[in-house]
Amino acid sequence: MKKQKKHQNDILENRQPGLRNRETNMVSFLFVALFMLMAGYLIWFSAVQAPHIINNPYNKRIDNQEKKIVRGKILASDGSVLAETITGEDGTETRRYPYGSVFCHVVGLNASKSGIEGMENYELLSESGSILDQLANDASGQKVLGKNIVTTLVPKLQQAACDALGNNKGAVIVMEPATGKVLALVSKPDYDPNMAPSEYNTWLGYDSSDSVLLNRATQGLYPPGSTFKILTALAYIRQKSDYGSYAYTCSGSAYEAGGTTIPCYDNTAHGQEDLRAAFANSCNASFSSIGLELDREGLRQLCSEFLFNEHLNIGIESSVSSFSLDASSGISEVQETAIGQGKTMISPIHNLMIAAAVANGGIMMDPCFVERIENADGGVISVSEPHQRAELMTRDEAELLAGYMRAVVTDGTGSALSSADYRAAGKTGSAQYDDSENYHSWFVGFAPVDSPQIAVCVLVEDAGTASSETVPIAAEIFDAYLNR
Numbered sequence: 001m002k003k004q005k006k007h008q009n010d011i012l013e014n015r016q017p018g019l020r021n022r023e024t025n026m027v028s029f030l031f032v033a034l035f036m037l038m039a040g041y042l043i044w045f046s047a048v049q050a051p052h053i054i055n056n057p058y059n060k061r062i063d064n065q066e067k068k069i070v071r072g073k074i075l076a077s078d079g080s081v082l083a084e085t086i087t088g089e090d091g092t093e094t095r096r097y098p099y100g101s102v103f104c105h106v107v108g109l110n111a112s113k114s115g116i117e118g119m120e121n122y123e124l125l126s127e128s129g130s131i132l133d134q135l136a137n138d139a140s141g142q143k144v145l146g147k148n149i150v151t152t153l154v155p156k157l158q159q160a161a162c163d164a165l166g167n168n169k170g171a172v173i174v175m176e177p178a179t180g181k182v183l184a185l186v187s188k189p190d191y192d193p194n195m196a197p198s199e200y201n202t203w204l205g206y207d208s209s210d211s212v213l214l215n216r217a218t219q220g221l222y223p224p225g226s227t228f229k230i231l232t233a234l235a236y237i238r239q240k241s242d243y244g245s246y247a248y249t250c251s252g253s254a255y256e257a258g259g260t261t262i263p264c265y266d267n268t269a270h271g272q273e274d275l276r277a278a279f280a281n282s283c284n285a286s287f288s289s290i291g292l293e294l295d296r297e298g299l300r301q302l303c304s305e306f307l308f309n310e311h312l313n314i315g316i317e318s319s320v321s322s323f324s325l326d327a328s329s330g331i332s333e334v335q336e337t338a339i340g341q342g343k344t345m346i347s348p349i350h351n352l353m354i355a356a357a358v359a360n361g362g363i364m365m366d367p368c369f370v371e372r373i374e375n376a377d378g379g380v381i382s383v384s385e386p387h388q389r390a391e392l393m394t395r396d397e398a399e400l401l402a403g404y405m406r407a408v409v410t411d412g413t414g415s416a417l418s419s420a421d422y423r424a425a426g427k428t429g430s431a432q433y434d435d436s437e438n439y440h441s442w443f444v445g446f447a448p449v450d451s452p453q454i455a456v457c458v459l460v461e462d463a464g465t466a467s468s469e470t471v472p473i474a475a476e477i478f479d480a481y482l483n484r
């Protein structure tokens with residue numbers, strides 16, 4: 001009996017340490033797993049969620065960050081200061097914009113968190129030092145400097161775009177097709193951001209047509225007019241393998257039974273045309289009849305691939321371009337849509353992304369405004385990488401369209417660019433926006449056509465004819481960049 005009991009005790013004694021070890025191991029494992037989960041969550045939260053939450057203007061944490069951190073600077077690509085915070089002797093802070101109105105829409109306003117001020121709010125209000133520095137700063141209670149944003153913007157080009165647009169209402173945007181880097185972005189009418197503390201409420205009161213706060217380059221929506229013929233031509237090339245033998249005789253307008261009469265500009269009879277000539281002449285009669293030959297669902301699908309009816313997600317505020325043609329649309333709507341009238345609406349930055357995709361061999365890049373983020377001493381924290389948005393065309397299709405756009409300059413409506421030292425390509429457009437004879441005027445294009453360095457979009461509101469206003473503006477931008 002005793003022996004047996006002793007034996008049982010031995011077993012218990014021998015087993016219990018093992019059991020205890022296993023339980024301890026389980027508990028330790030659970031703690032480690034929980035710790036890993038929490039660490040993972042914290043890393044995910046600070047990398048993915050925190051910027052969104054901190055950028056949310058309703059978040060109280062922004063107030064706290066502003067108490068602890070002097071908002072970082074926004075710099076041009078050459079290091080010039082575009083926005084900085086000046087601290088007065090009494091500790092009051094003023095956001096200063098040294099270039100006044102020149103960069104107002106793209107740099108944006110701290111007050112309304114628009115433009116790059118809004119897009120990079122989190123980084124501008126983040127301490128740029130190490131964790132130890134941050135703890136030391138927290139302990140001392142002294143304000144520290146936030147991170148600086150080095151943008152892709154080029155002051156000389158921005159100034160040239162601003163001057164070229166002059167007193168017109170409209171927008172000019174300049175982008176590198178291969179990287180999506182935005183080199184200049186101007187919208188007019190503009191405002192002096194230094195006056196925001198006293199004038200902001202007055203600006204808010206303007207109605208939309210005069211609004212100075214509206215960034216027309218990204219938020220403005222306009223009928224694309226004849227710039228849309230880039231997409232009509234692409235749809236036709238894809239749907240009709242015999243596009244090379246396309247022939248049309250333009251008598252100055254096209255009438256379609258059950259539809260409407262589509263006039264060419266000034267009722268000019270363009271005569272015998274192939275597809276390239278119809279594109280170069282911006283022949284409405286020809287393109288409205290091309291529209292009727294297209295499979296509507298195919299055109300709709302193409303426009304959806306080209307980001308119509310979709311958020312552009314470019315970082316700064318932008319509007320959604322719209323395309324509504326479908327199988328049930330009437331003949332008139334098809335005719336009008338094919339020449340960029342009808343119900344289609346597009347923002348200038350979206351139109352530029354399309355032209356830049358042609359320049360870039362069919363690959364659309366996301367517009368990029370930030371070159372890198374630095375700490376207050378100029379040390380590089382992170383560098384932006386170009387981001388491909390979509391592969392929209394084959395290289396052959398892009399080259400064919402680039403050739404048509406070159407023909408616009410050599411033989412068509414963009415001839416004001418034909419004598420330039422560089423070989424530019426583009427498409428003009430005029431878009432009627434009400435029942436009167438009021439037109440918005442467009443140019444989208446790039447240069448040099450064989451190895452494009454910059455793509456440009458010009459939109460002038462209420463400008464009269466297509467080429468008279470916008471092509472010379474584009475020429476000034478190309479000159480400023482390519483004849484440096």
Ligand SMILES: [Zn+2]
Pocket residue numbers: 250251252253264268269270271281282283284285286
């Ligand atoms: Zn014509």
